[in-house]
Amino acid sequence: MNTRVRSTVPFLVNESGVIVGYVDKNNIERNMAGVPLAPEAASGGGIGLLAQSGAPVSVTGTTTETVQASIPIPAGVVGPNGVLRITPLWSAPVNADSNTYRCRVAGTVLFATTLANDGSFSPIITARNTGSALVALGGTSLGVGGSGSVPTSLAVDMTAPQSLTITAQLASAADTVTLLGYTVEVLNP
Amino acid sequence: MITIPIINVGTADEPINAPADPLPANAIAVLCDGTNYIIYQPGDTVPAPQGS
Numbered sequence: 001m002n003t004r005v006r007s008t009v010p011f012l013v014n015e016s017g018v019i020v021g022y023v024d025k026n027n028i029e030r031n032m033a034g035v036p037l038a039p040e041a042a043s044g045g046g047i048g049l050l051a052q053s054g055a056p057v058s059v060t061g062t063t064t065e066t067v068q069a070s071i072p073i074p075a076g077v078v079g080p081n082g083v084l085r086i087t088p089l090w091s092a093p094v095n096a097d098s099n100t101y102r103c104r105v106a107g108t109v110l111f112a113t114t115l116a117n118d119g120s121f122s123p124i125i126t127a128r129n130t131g132s133a134l135v136a137l138g139g140t141s142l143g144v145g146g147s148g149s150v151p152t153s154l155a156v157d158m159t160a161p162q163s164l165t166i167t168a169q170l171a172s173a174a175d176t177v178t179l180l181g182y183t184v185e186v187l188n189p
Numbered sequence: 190m191i192t193i194p195i196i197n198v199g200t201a202d203e204p205i206n207a208p209a210d211p212l213p214a215n216a217i218a219v220l221c222d223g224t225n226y227i228i229y230q231p232g233d234t235v236p237a238p239q240g241s
Binding site: 059 | 195198199203204205206207208211212214216217218219220221222223224
């Protein structure tokens with residue numbers, strides 16, 4: 001077989017000239033197995049894009065908490081004193097039904113809030129890595145500003161691979177809540 | 190258009206619906222109807238946006 005394929009996919013090459021990954025259509029750097037690589041900013045400080053999507057994910061027909069996005073967090077991407085910043089955008093019916101929006105890291109709730117008459121909802125959620133835990137604004141909140149609860153501290157080891165999930169839980173199965181998109185960034189000193 | 194069944198990744202007391210397989214990277218829209226994740230891919234007709 002003598003098939004040749006000319007690709008316009010940009011490949012990532014290490015200092016030895018070996019192809020170690022590629023850049024996908026969403027500008028996410030991945031290794032040859034398709035796993036997102038640590039943003040360049042993670043090693044040198046700055047802001048790196050970990051994941052982003054504009055493909056809408058809708059939930060209806062159930063009142064069980066439902067995953068709308070699952071984002072792998074490679075080991076060490078969020079370094080000590082680093083920050084994970086998540087910006088989802090949801091659309092929901094404007095009615096009295098109270099829907100619950102959550103972000104979980106390693107299955108543990110990092111952020112949760114319940115809103116009625118929300119229409120659209122786009123919190124900015126930040127979690128700070130102390131080296132041994134992820135610390136975020138406490139209690140039910142909008143992700144920024146004040147809260148009546150002390151900060152939430154999650155015992156999540158960010159030196160190991162973890163996952164971030166974005167979920168919605170309907171109050172009424174007849175409703176529909178749509179995650180219109182999200183951005184996940186890493187900020188390291 | 191493809192469908193991926195739901196599995197429970199939570200507990201019996203606190204269930205969490207999740208797709209049994211990862212959502213394809215080329216999905217242009219997804220609808221979870223409480224039983225399956227319906228994945229719309231390039232070339233599929235995407236349903237009108239809902240939730241408002």
